[in-house]
Amino acid sequence: MEISTLAVTDDVTCDDFLGGRVRVWQPRRGYRAGVDPVVLAAAVMARPGQSVLELGCGVGVASLCLAARVPELTLTGVELQPDYADLARRNATENAALFDVVTADLRALPADLRQKRFDHVIMNPPYFDRRTGTAASDHGRDTALGGDTPLTDWLDIAARRIGPRGYLTLIQRMERLPEVLTALTGRLGSLVVCPIAGRANRPPELFLLQARQEGRAAFRMVPAQVMHTGDAHQGDVESYTPAIGKVLRNGASLDIWP
Structure with missing residues (x-):
């Protein structure tokens, strides 16, 4: 991961993202942000002056990486913990960063937030269905990776917060793609899926999805985004593909949507 730890205390570390353009305090133990929220931010097609809502923002890595790339955004984050x-x-x-963070359960948003619509809603919801897995020993990590809010609720809440012609962008595990597509059918349109594979010779484990309010284009799947070069890990040597390397080091956009 393109992260360096700058400082450590008993409870938190200060970590360097985007080659030092973003510095983030996060728990020393429990859930720690890695590459995925950075990739999510790179895939958001935001323009200066637009509004962005991040559901389940954690310590803010995705929103802050997006703010570092696109100026003059108005960012709102919702975090349960x-x-x-x-x-x-x-x-x-x-x-x-102009980033307002609200402490709330997604299913019980404050009244003022329920009245707002956004140009973009982004999210990196828990990857695992808690009903079919084992809880992590650390509560913060368990909530981030599983939690008790069904993925269908995340998608329903996201769809409600998107303004006219606005976008949803999310990252999720590949095995949950059918669940996501089913939940969004009839809610959002112009769905585009980009698989994410660790290496070119491996099946994709994750996917990025973009959908649009009032979108009418047919469903599309674009070529997979490959994270690493080579067929296997070659020791402690960076192996990111050029496109991913530019995202992680320089805060570049990930131009994958047609």
Whole structure:
């Protein structure tokens, strides 16, 4: 991962993203952000002046990486866990980002937030269905990876917050693609899926999805985005493909949508 730890305390570390353009405090133990929220941010087609809502923002990595690439965004994050939300606010201040973080359950958003619509809704929802897995020993990590909010609720809430012609962008595990497509059918249109494979010779484990409010284009699947060069891991040597390397080091966009 393109992350370097800058400082460590008993409870948190300060980590370097995008080659130092974004510095983020996050728990030393429990759930720690890695490459996935950075890739998510790179895939969001936001323009200066637009509004963005991130559901389940954690300590704010995706939103802050997006803010580093696209100026003058108005960003709002929703985070269930108070400790993570507090760190997200600290990170917003220290990165000079216009990022308002709300501590709330997605299923019980504050009234003022329920009245708002956004140009973009982004999310990296828990990858695992808690009903079919074993809970992690750390509560924060367990909530981030599984939690008790069904994926269908995440998608329903996201669809409700998207403004006219606005976009949903998410990253999720490949085995949950049928569930996502079913939940969005009749809600959003112009769905595009980009598989993400660790290497060219391996099946994709993740996917990025973009959907649009009032979109009418037919469903499309674009070529897979490959993360690493070569057929296998070759030791402690960076092997990111050129496109992914530019995303992780320089904050470049990931131009995958047709």
